[in-house]
Amino acid sequence: MHGLDFPAGYPTVLADGDLDGDSVLDSTDEVHAALATGSAVDVGVVKQFECPAIPLPRR
Numbered sequence: 001m002h003g004l005d006f007p008a009g010y011p012t013v014l015a016d017g018d019l020d021g022d023s024v025l026d027s028t029d030e031v032h033a034a035l036a037t038g039s040a041v042d043v044g045v046v047k048q049f050e051c052p053a054i055p056l057p058r059r
């Protein structure tokens, strides 16, 4: 999971990335569009999920 920062403010992000005009970034394409213009900035991984190794019983 990556965090996004909006240095120019959310309205600018919407102007650049809200492709269908519904006032939310609700698709990967819209987020990518906003990232491409620089109005949204990927601040990196903010949450990681660990995948536990489950030991199987030996036979």
Ligand SMILES: [Ca+2]
Residues within 6 Å of the ligand: 018, 019, 020, 021, 022, 023, 024, 025, 026, 027, 030
């Ligand atoms: Ca949208």
